[in-house]
Amino acid sequence: MHNKNKMPCSFRSTFTASALALALSASMSSLALAAEPVKVGLLLPYTGTFAALGEATTNGMKLAIEQQGGNLGGRPVEYVVVDSEANPGKAVPNMQKLIAGSQVDVVVGPVHSGVGMGAVKVARETGVPLIIPNAGFNAATGPLCASNIFRTSFTSWQTAYPMGQVAADKGYKNIVTVAWRYGFGTESVEGFKEGFEQAGGTVSKEIYVPFPDVEFQSQLTEIAALKPDAVFVFFAGGGAAKFVQDYAAAGLQGKIPLLGSGFLTEGTLQAQGAAATGVLTTLHYADSLDTPQNNKFRADYRQKFGKEADIYAVQGYDSGLLLAQSLTKVSGNTQDRAAWNAAMADARIDSPRGAWSFSKAHNPVQNVYLREVRDGANVVVSTAATALADPARGCKL
DSSP states (O other), X not given: OOOTTOOOHHHHHHHHHHHXXXXXXXXXXXXXXHHSOEEEEEEEOOSSTTHHHHHHHHHHHHHHHHHTTSOBTTBOEEEEEEEOTTOGGGHHHHHHIIIIISOOSEEEOOSSHHHHHHHHHXXXXXXXXXXXXXXXXXXXXXXXXOTTEEESSOOHHHHHHHHHHHHHHTTOXXXXXXXXXXXXXXXXXXXHHHHHHHTTOEEEEXXXXXXXXXXXXXXXXXXXXXXXXXXXXXXXXXXXXXXXHHHHHTTOTTTSOEEEEGGGSTTTHHHHXXXXXXXXXXXXXXXXXXXXXXXXXXXXXXXXXXXXOOHHHHHHHHHHHHHHHHHHHTTTOOSOHHHHHHHHHTOEEOOTTOOEEEOTTSOEEEEEEEEEEETTEEEEEEEEEEEEOOOOTTOOO
């Protein structure tokens, strides 16, 4: 009896040959992909004020990838480096140079929040994954969040908000804030103020200094006259070093407690000297964290680079771990961006700062530590906030 469902011989062989050709083609393309390096674009500062931050971020990232076998998802790695110069005006052309010019698979950067705004704009337009290893401006994981944008550092809110509860727990009712008037400064004050007011405190005055001015005499005179219970400040780098020195020289050290986002004493303690003693800060890392991961990381970093690791090295290291973990999960396939983005979103990073994972907006959900300056070091006093997620206001992911 004739079987009506039987496939004609010629069709069967054509079908089989086509399937075989497709399978061979897929296999050859995956082999070709495996031989191609993953191109990692670095948009970091290597000259100017923030050069040390760019170097530490790069060192940390390369150390992590080296420890994972020196490849990403079974593929070799090629680094394409562009000096951001911490110049917001060059952010868009520099991103285009990496993406359109060098055809990178992913961009890691930047350090500076102004550069970050331009980098985020291009990442949103092109769909190329962007891993932000430092810039803390709230918008990147707030209103400008996207499926291909990830941050391995912090938001300005996250590093300042927990200090509000700390201040209230110490019995402070009335606080004056001082900060540079620019994005990160004003956002840090807003974060602290939110936490402090929720805990029942009052910010009686917000004092702003033009960025990057480091003349603080009039502000210190005003603080002395106002006599608040404590002062919360945001300064970083040279400005932080000078403010803390001037605060002590004005006779305020030990009389009016000084509180800050962790950048006040991060990388500045040597310059501040005894003037920093007693300063309290909140940050998602401290050199002195006594955990096996941190102790090993610091020893490995010291051995490889001949210097001590800092928060920027940690954030670079975690960016490297994120790349390694996510690309292993997708077998090195950088072409399927949706799958790669999903793998990054699901990552859990066993970091020197403590294990963390991403919020829905792709910002770390992480511990924030209370640190006190003792004998020239940031000593962890307690965990100011456990598994703190940024509120990601305005994110529509």
